[in-house]
Amino acid sequence: MKLVIEKLPDLRALYIKQLRVLLSAEEQIVRRLPTMIEVATATQLKQALQSHKQESEIQITRLRKILSEIAGEAEPLKCKVLGALVEETEDMVEDSSHEAVRDAALISGAQRIEHYELAAYGAVRHFAHVLGRDDDAEVLNQTLQEERHSDHLLTSIADRVNNAAKKAA
Amino acid sequence: MSVDSMERLFVNELKDLHSAETQITKALPKMAKAATSDDLRAAFEHHLRETEGHVQRLEQIFEMMGESSKGKTCDGIKGILEEGEKSMKEAKEGPLRDEAMIAGAQRVEHYEMAVYGTVRTYAEHLGRPQIAQILEKTLSEEKAADHKLTEISEKVHREVRRAA
Numbered sequence: 534m535k536l537v538i539e540k541l542p543d544l545r546a547l548y549i550k551q552l553r554v555l556l557s558a559e560e561q562i563v564r565r566l567p568t569m570i571e572v573a574t575a576t577q578l579k580q581a582l583q584s585h586k587q588e589s590e591i592q593i594t595r596l597r598k599i600l601s602e603i604a605g606e607a608e609p610l611k612c613k614v615l616g617a618l619v620e621e622t623e624d625m626v627e628d629s630s631h632e633a634v635r636d637a638a639l640i641s642g643a644q645r646i647e648h649y650e651l652a653a654y655g656a657v658r659h660f661a662h663v664l665g666r667d668d669d670a671e672v673l674n675q676t677l678q679e680e681r682h683s684d685h686l687l688t689s690i691a692d693r694v695n696n697a698a699k700k701a702a
Numbered sequence: 703m704s705v706d707s708m709e710r711l712f713v714n715e716l717k718d719l720h721s722a723e724t725q726i727t728k729a730l731p732k733m734a735k736a737a738t739s740d741d742l743r744a745a746f747e748h749h750l751r752e753t754e755g756h757v758q759r760l761e762q763i764f765e766m767m768g769e770s771s772k773g774k775t776c777d778g779i780k781g782i783l784e785e786g787e788k789s790m791k792e793a794k795e796g797p798l799r800d801e802a803m804i805a806g807a808q809r810v811e812h813y814e815m816a817v818y819g820t821v822r823t824y825a826e827h828l829g830r831p832q833i834a835q836i837l838e839k840t841l842s843e844e845k846a847a848d849h850k851l852t853e854i855s856e857k858v859h860r861e862v863r864r865a866a
Contacts, residue, residue: 540792540794541789541792541793541794541798541802542794542798543794543798544798544801547789547793547798547801547802547805550789551805554785612785613781613784613785614778614781614782614785614809616781617777617778617780617781617782618778618781620777621718621776621777621778625705625711625714628705628714629705629706629711630705630706631706631707634705634706634707634708634710634711637708637711637824638705638711640820641711641715641816641817641820644816644819644820645778645813645816645817647816648812648813648815648816649782649809649812649813651812652805652808652809652811652812652813653805653809655808655852656804656805656808659855659859660801662859663859688819688823691820691823692823695708695823695824695827696827698707698708698711698827
């Protein structure tokens, strides 16, 4: 069987494709976060991951709405990167034999995921602007700000967790 | 391997970065070749030289710590580069392919920003200010590279519009 590569003829096609990949990424996040919440020790970290799950659910609704409007349907397109990032995090977490080190590893992985989302939402917001879809751009910007906030929150939690981990060492 | 201390986690993350940077040095020449915009090609070429410097800095840190740089493959960057290569091949040559490559390159930059931010903080907590300083230098360069790409994408956007 010959593999046919789906061609992207214009920016609209690229925009739709990246939105579909993001939808898949968010859906994977919602599916995989409960395990991460379970293994987290620090209460603040558990709470931060919990509220990120709720946010992701809202972000999925936003993506579905945008996709339905522009493409007539909202089908996710498998985001392999998110799978790789989650696996990388799970490996780090499994290897950690101490609670505080495990929390540090969890935060490190979660921030990789946040940054992937920051880059991806930054790109689609840009595409929305160029395509003159200002309403989309505004909604995507809202999500982008939420991701940025989550990333900063994780940084401040990391500071405390790292101190705890240092004491443990 | 059991990671029972921040020091081990730190070394593990540095190995991850070493693998990531090495993979990036292999991807960048292909990206530079596929770029249409002169600015974008120049940015990729410039970042290739910077990335080679980042690998050297990491090796310097491994030497300072008496550790080996080997032993890990960064699957995160592997995934991001594969995704980027796929959309590079799918997108029509010209400004659109440039857009797709910028979007991919910024995912790479953000991955690196997340990890360099993490290891720099670890170095501070572990009382290795000298290492933290070296990592901070690379982190600033990754941030600058990300900003540069945003600037170039503004220009490329105008070309996409004209082409549309």
